[in-house]
Amino acid sequence: MPTIPELAGLDVVDDPDVLASLSHDDAEWAPFGKALAAVRPRTTAEVQRVVGACAANRIPIIARGAGTGLSGGANAVDGAMIVDLSKMTRIVEIDAENLTATVQPGVVNDDLKRAVAEHGLWYPPDPASAPWSTIGGNVATNAGGLCCLKYGVTRDYVLGLEAVVGGPAGEYGTAVRLGRRTTKGVSGYDLAGLFTGSEGTFGIITEITLRLRPARTEAPKTVVGAFGSVVAAGEAVAAITRAGLVPAALELLDRTCLRAVEEWKHLGIEADAAALLLAQSDTPGDDEASAIAGVFRAAGALWAEQSTDASEAEALFAARRLAYPALERLGPVLTEDICVPRSHVPRMLSLIEEIAARHGATIATIAHAGDGNLHPLILAPVGDDQARRAAQAAFEDMLTAAIGMGGTVTGEHGVGLLKRAGMRQELSPGVLAMQVAIKQTLDPLDLFNPGKVIG
Template identity: 85%
Template structure:
């Protein structure tokens, strides 16, 4: 079936309803999605250009997607949309070891890129928990963070440039442009690559990305674990780490509910008796690294840890960080999970954790918490039994109240998952009318037909 679209030869439309249903949404619980017209899987920029031009001629909305691991509804279809599945654009175009860059298509999986550059003695730091499955295109579109972003930054810090298929006046849809640069520095004109990073596919379709790399770490990171009698006490330790001027590569929090869910599923040998664990990963080499690990353990104890130790067993340390990455899917096995992504100033982490506990009590909901605690990015996971409408309503009420609490503490409604569909009301609460108007103006300028991922972010 071709729907009278001028598509490249051999590029077939997907119209099977079951396949379309699977491609029409991401992993965001309860985010609405429409009935797509069709889907297509291009393999190169030329094909994307043809698809975009054909859709523009017929006013067909375009919804790009990668692996569908998003948690905000950012890849959800609208009625009558063309789903642009970029998973087959998965080629690593170039690894330039001399200049420490990699150029990749958007469908390259994060962990696959890490493995490829490691063979050249290089490292790509952004590491969302979905790294084994999520794609670079999706990571760029949401400005993904991850465990190492405390010390090494988020995706935007590694995007040097990109190729994108964009819009403009109706006749210009399907134009490919190069944004950004390949050099370490460059301020020639506006930072349009930075603008597209985090834009959730609403400005155009990213078809290639040039990324900055770092030298590989010289030795295995050290892991320090602290167990706490309450989640708020763990938050106090996070604030204490900041006051002490310590900068771990990662500082992660898992509460008892998360630990037990992972242990029941994977049997990693975790002790889940404490109310919360803090996991610090430190990668300063040599004697200075030993001193840093000792200092972190001392801060944990001074802040009230039940116990704090440096893990000397590499397998044990890996199991602890595996538990952090597995927390969301482990809880998802128990029923629907509505996932938050608020971020507050690091000094306000204890207050935010306390607010989450009060919100859970007020609404009669179970809220498990994991967090990139070191940079204030909290992921409260609101659980609701399947088929229980009252529990679902309570979960959604708690979701909105958590957003309001984060804003009141000087925070943001989304640290790394993106606005998508779920956070639009929260974004309007967070940002001023003037700033929202600027965002709408940018969208209307770059996409006057409102074809690129309509209904997301600015709505």
Template identity: 85%
Template sequence: MRDIIDDPDVLASLSHDEAEWAPYGKPLGAVRPRSTAEVSEVVAYCAERRIPIVPRGAGTGLSGGANAVDGAMILDLSKMNRIVGIDAANMTATVQPGVVNDDLKRAVAGHGLWYPPDPASSPWSTIGGNVSTNAGGLCCLKYGVTRDYVLGLEAVVGGPAGAYGTVVKLGRRTTKGVSGYDLAGLFTGSEGTFGVLTEITVRLRPARREAPRTVVGAFAGVVAAGEAVAAITRAGLLPAALELLDRTCLKAVEEWKHLGLEADAAALLLAQLDTPGDDEATAVANVFREAGALWAEQSTDEAEAEALFAARRLAYPALERLSPVLTEDICVPRSEVPRMLASIERIAARHGSTIATIAHAGDGNLHPMILAAAGDEQAKRAAQGAFEDILSAAIAMGGTVTGEHGVGLLKRAGMRQELSPAVLAMQVAVKQTLDPLGLFNPGKVVG
């Protein structure tokens, strides 16, 4: 087996993702396989010796889903980064799990095609990681999340499929198919707890024919921006993306990257429209104004529009440069966005915490980011208290504790609060059936 890693410093870097304060253990070692056969070999070896198996991609996760447990073998899939094939006639692509999201986008664009799922981490995150967490992104309001594009999977599994190390094909390559249960759908979002993904077939869309239009609205507060989001929904408008950034995020990005942004408002809404013509963009700008925007304009400067969306993608790393960041991933019904944003402000005040907010506001997926200075234990405890209160508030509004980052380690208590005992028991039963030895990514999701 090539690429066996036992260097302590390298192992330490592979032992956790980007989730602040999520615990992680000391792994036994790590392997960087390059093929399905090598993954199968590692899984069989580990199963024989009862060694836990923790798959990871780029390590960009924010829930602790790729964190090691003591004595685990880390399967670093970053070397399985080959685009196996692009079928332009059927608008599909088949890739290994280590292919980076943006690399797939660029490859299919050469065939006049488009892969829409676009998490903010798309320049770095891998398709395997995206599938494991059912990642969303900026365009999911109109075009859906990763699960909407997964047609088929190859995985190395154990349990009822046979001995650990068995390779199975799930799903299909056809547009339709209902032969048996949707096991590909079950594995999508399972965070590596059922097996190791080794190949993924995704559906593609025709490339957009013209550059999207961008409408920017400035608001006196994040709650006012939330009211505008609810108004967009009531008006029946469906932007390709509708993103929120508060002043703290904009300032952090500008101080880091010097994109020429002006944080002259408490919050900005960025709407991206790709319907031909200007009518939709004009309608969105009018809704912003009617909802109380300080100003709302359609951007005629493509570079300016790109800088604004770049700021949205860079918000997390920009804030992370300033202090440790505990990132939320709640999702509420779109009509509840204003109330949830108001609740976040109250929670921040109650705990004395600084909370910066970005959001896929159009689909109710909010990412409050709680800042706590390094080494400040009081600030850390306050941040953790605010984190749990935000989860409870989202559940009370009919929402969920994770929209796209996954449960991992950080959201297990929230998931138990959100789901009924009967549903939790079903999840545990599925895990025990597919992984009776409990080797695949132990301690995650169902715990």
């Protein structure tokens, strides 16, 4: 790589094999370029140096966390500098009096949960990748997770953040603090909210202040329902909504996912139905859990029971979290992230089956079913170009179907590279123009993650 004096003394990586591993996330078949180098800063000041040097040399900047993304949002372009934030792992402060935590972006989600639990506190956002994904990446994509039905997504917990930016804030490399530390505040536009979900296209987030909740006082109760078809499980989800029930989690796994996890991890789960619904209730008493089981039965469940075995309940939710990596072991997996109004979940699940049949594609389905966020997983054997083309065609058809019923092309994974065409289909020309104008204002040199989102 060419000598960049401003980077002297920083942890710079130019080994080709390491660079290749840092140049893409987990999105299947999302293109990526050949990076110039990577740098691993540990402080905001070091990120400022990197951004300033890249701007002076017109080098594109790609921020990266753990690389667990599924949309190509962290993929390199040719000649880019990868800013690997995995060394920025400091929990700066846990303020138990004010129910906040301030962290660097490289802190892993589950590590934060464990740290705040020692203070009797809880950080609810819990994507399935929580054991590996970082808070910075979660903020960049506005990640959701299993508990978001009742407790909200990452944006609901971001009070403030620090970011290294360019554009109207001054020269590239300026550090600004956005948002607040208070529970309320409407002084000016919500720029912290704007950065949350921006996928690194406006700047590099170097510190985040998060809202916390008191720890739950009792263990959630798990309700399991088995169904003869995925669509029947979807009908039960819609029935839960109509009944006015709001479980802490309501997840769907089909038989293919369950079998893949069981063959890998041997958790002792029997896939004796086409689909399972897993619900958790953290409301005191048993009334809500009993009501959920009753709705499952009324909706046609083969069986529905409240689990009395804590190990069994833990295994079932472990299976939900492990479904994607379990299927990935079998070959390339193209992951969808559509979200539809909850009343349309049964119809969307039926359309997924129709789309799979039309293209001859193999599709397994998991879902944050309670909030309409579906993750069909499209499988294709290694080296099977026909299966790959079928998977990609099915992927696009599902985007169109979700938009057609008032849904969105991405509920939590982000637009990145894979959803750009879908986003242009979903949003009006006027709204797209506004987004382009914001990007051009905050990043006039188009250095921060170029080609992503608005592309």
